[in-house]
Amino acid sequence: xxxxxxxxxxxxxxxxxxxxxxxxxxxxxxxxxxxxxxxxxxxxxxxxxxxxxxxxxxxxxxxxxxxxxxxxxxxxxxxxxxxxxxxxxxxxxxxxxxxxxxxxxxxxxxxxxxxxxxxxxxxxxxxxxxxxxxxxxxxxxxxxxxxxxxxxxxxxxxxxxxxxxxxxxxxxxxxxxxxxxxxxxxxxxxxxxxxxxxxxxxxxxxxxxxxxxxxxxxxxxxxxxxxxxxxxxxxxxxxxxxxxxx
Numbered sequence: 185x186x187x188x189x190x191x192x193x194x195x196x197x198x199x200x201x202x203x204x205x206x207x208x209x210x211x212x213x214x215x216x217x218x219x220x221x222x223x224x225x226x227x228x229x230x231x232x233x234x235x236x237x238x239x240x241x242x243x244x245x246x247x248x249x250x251x252x253x254x255x256x257x258x259x260x261x262x263x264x265x266x267x268x269x270x271x272x273x274x275x276x277x278x279x280x281x282x283x284x285x286x287x288x289x290x291x292x293x294x295x296x297x298x299x300x301x302x303x304x305x306x307x308x309x310x311x312x313x314x315x316x317x318x319x320x321x322x323x324x325x326x327x328x329x330x331x332x333x334x335x336x337x338x339x340x341x342x343x344x345x346x347x348x349x350x351x352x353x354x355x356x357x358x359x360x361x362x363x364x365x366x367x368x369x370x371x372x373x374x375x376x377x378x379x380x381x382x383x384x385x386x387x388x389x390x391x392x393x394x395x396x397x398x399x400x401x402x403x404x405x406x407x408x409x410x411x412x413x414x415x416x417x418x419x420x421x422x423x424x425x426x427x428x429x430x
Contacts, residue, residue: 197252197253197254198252199251199252200251200252200253201218204218204219205218205243205244207239207240207242207243208222210230212230212232213233213234213239214232214233214234214235214236214238214239215230215231215232215239216231216232216233216239216243218246223246225268225269226265226269227269229268230268231261231264231265231268232268233264234352234425234428234430235424235425235430236428237424237427237428238421238424238425238428241260241420241424242258242260242264245257245259246258246261256410259413259414259417259418260417260420260421263352263355263356263417263421266359267351267352267355271354271355272351275347275351275354276347278346278358279343279344279346280343281358281361281362282343282346282357282358282367283339283340283342283346284339285342285361285365285366285367285370286323286334286338286342287332287333287339288331288332288365289323289365289366289368290365290366290369290387291304291308291311291312291323291325291366291368291369291386292312292323292325292326292332292334293325293327293328293329293332294325294327294328295327295390296327297393299393300390300393301327303389304390307386307389308325308386309325311369311372312325314372314377315338315368315371315372319341319342319368320338320341321337321338321339321342321368322335323335323338342367342371345371346358349374350425352425352430353374353421353422353425356417356418356421356422357370357371357418359415359418360373360374360383360415360418363418364384364386364387365387366387369386373415373418373422374422376423379419380418380419381416383415384411384415384416388408391404
């Protein structure tokens with residue numbers, strides 16, 4: 185099933201109409217320009233980034249389009265749309281959603297299969313230790329699929345950390361947490377405790393174990409590749425903003 189989200193929804197993709205995409209410094213940061221004309225977000229704001237390096241990578245997404253413009257293949261641009269058009273009105277909701285993952289955090293839900301549970305403990309327990317020490321957010325783990333009642337202080341600590349972030353980091357964190365199914369992994373990626381490849385691998389511990397036993401499904405492999413692409417885009421946001429000291 186190789187198709188973009190737009191194609192899946194039966195919407196025709198717009199044709200590429202420009203020769204060159206570039207990053208140009210503006211009063212509001214670094215804008216994305218197509219043949220010298222600024223790109224606008226869906227709400228008609230200037231599409232821009234807070235540092236040159238991030239804007240250059242966003243422009244590269246536009247340059248990589250061939251005959252049509254497929255937003256599904258442009259994760260940095262999609263994040264920028266949320267940052268510009270949505271996040272300021274949804275900061276509290278985004279922080280709340282991130283903290284709610286404490287009750288269903290992937291790292292806290294263990295298998296009753298002894299071999300898989302041993303892998304989970306080996307790979308995930310160090311991150312829960314990190315969450316307790318670095319985030320002041322100890323979380324309990326158990327062999328259950330049901331939501332766990334986690335310490336209220338831990339949930340609030342995660343929410344407060346998320347809400348204190350700037351718009352770009354908050355947006356990328358919210359996306360990371362959703363993609364990974366884990367607030368702990370999302371914060372670990374934000375804080376450079378782990379890299380994107382590691383975070384993705386840790387989030388797929390259960391799926392990889394099942395694939396070893398039963399084989400891989402091609403649709404699931406493609407879906408995982410799409411999630412990984414979007415997660416690595418979030419990592420680029422974190423690292424580029426850190427490097428630019430923004």
